[in-house]
Amino acid sequence: IDTWASVPQAPPDSIFKLTAAYKTDTHPQKVNLGVGAYRDDNGKPWVLPVVQKVNEILLKDTTLDHEYLPITGLPEFTSAAAQVLFSAGSAALKEGRISSVQTISGTGANHLAALFLAKFYQWNGPKQVFISNPTWANHKAILKNVGIEPVDYPYYDPKTIGLDFSGLLNSLSSAPERSVFLLHACAHNPTGVDPTNEQWEKIADVMLQKGHYAFFDCAYQGFASGDLDRDASAVRHFEQRGVPLLVCQSFAKNAGLYGERVGALHVVGATHDAAVRVKSQLSVLQRSEISNPPTYGARIMALILNDSGLFEEWKRDIKTMADRIINMRKELFVLLTDELKTPGKWEHIVNQIGMFSFTGLNTTQSKALLEKAHVYLTENGRISMAGLNSKNIRYFAESMDQAVR
Numbered sequence: 001i002d003t004w005a006s007v008p009q010a011p012p013d014s015i016f017k018l019t020a021a022y023k024t025d026t027h028p029q030k031v032n033l034g035v036g037a038y039r040d041d042n043g044k045p046w047v048l049p050v051v052q053k054v055n056e057i058l059l060k061d062t063t064l065d066h067e068y069l070p071i072t073g074l075p076e077f078t079s080a081a082a083q084v085l086f087s088a089g090s091a092a093l094k095e096g097r098i099s100s101v102q103t104i105s106g107t108g109a110n111h112l113a114a115l116f117l118a119k120f121y122q123w124n125g126p127k128q129v130f131i132s133n134p135t136w137a138n139h140k141a142i143l144k145n146v147g148i149e150p151v152d153y154p155y156y157d158p159k160t161i162g163l164d165f166s167g168l169l170n171s172l173s174s175a176p177e178r179s180v181f182l183l184h185a186c187a188h189n190p191t192g193v194d195p196t197n198e199q200w201e202k203i204a205d206v207m208l209q210k211g212h213y214a215f216f217d218c219a220y221q222g223f224a225s226g227d228l229d230r231d232a233s234a235v236r237h238f239e240q241r242g243v244p245l246l247v248c249q250s251f252a253k254n255a256g257l258y259g260e261r262v263g264a265l266h267v268v269g270a271t272h273d274a275a276v277r278v279k280s281q282l283s284v285l286q287r288s289e290i291s292n293p294p295t296y297g298a299r300i301m302a303l304i305l306n307d308s309g310l311f312e313e314w315k316r317d318i319k320t321m322a323d324r325i326i327n328m329r330k331e332l333f334v335l336l337t338d339e340l341k342t343p344g345k346w347e348h349i350v351n352q353i354g355m356f357s358f359t360g361l362n363t364t365q366s367k368a369l370l371e372k373a374h375v376y377l378t379e380n381g382r383i384s385m386a387g388l389n390s391k392n393i394r395y396f397a398e399s400m401d402q403a404v405r
């Protein structure tokens, strides 16, 4: 019997498809601006020096074994991860109101969060979560997988290549009370457009008025501005104001641990007692999903986060990555405006933050860049700034200039 005769062929993931096409391209000046992973100035993956050091420490440690971790993860990792996100002075942390569980990086945290909400959130009407338009494509899929309907809220304004703040506020005000809003803590993917601190305060005001729930996705702490505290300021502000919230945390980007899959889910409760109950249910869900999270990445991060010397080294490495990206933004802006006199306004390239930039190029222009210049980017005009370096930035700027003329 042909059991799977009716299974339709699924389309390939658009980002991974782009990378595959890039790899087979033989053009000498090809540029890959698709994938969201950091590259150094030679276009190569970068193992953070602090991670290299910790790898050597772990290799020499003869006390380590390959036993299972607890279901909710390595305790010295999850507690330190909560501290780096919320800060040591956080009231929720001091009062024991945060349930922290180690997850399969940020994706796993998003999944566990969605699964937990689907089961236990006090829904006011249908199970739906508001997501920014656009957002990381996986958000929709992850929510749908657990029976939650994703509903778009306005976020990006193509006219200003910036934030549609009034659209966002309207949507917050008109949504039913106790709605769940998925927010990018910093370095919004794919646009690179973040609310300012004053705008975050207004968002928190409306969320409190309406009793909304904040589902924070924090995949780029430190990577955006180069400063861990600054990039956590929206989450910390919401926590201080008492907005009910959870945070999905990833160490893929800020520690370059993409393949190690190390992250955490933090659910903030109103009381310590609530946090204990929430954690017990997260543990039950985790058990049936993955039994126990993986050890290696958690050991690396536990060492870095709990040792003041290693922590300082990590902060330096984060700054190296963030500064290189910020410099690429500045250089690209100068090339386009001062040198090439490319038609259009390009301030958004320096104003946007984090790994990605929404260039404002339309589908036709993006396709032309790919076909004529062998520059690989998604059709929505998003580029990964990490794919630019001192060797290819001029070629990219010239190709972009030609594409918009």
Ligand code: PLP
Binding pocket: 036, 104, 105, 106, 107, 108, 136, 184, 189, 217, 219, 250, 251, 252, 253, 258, 263
């Ligand atoms: N959330 C956002 C917004 C992202 O951009 C990413 C990665 O691209 C993730 C979550 C999760 O990444 P990972 O599962 O590798 O931590």
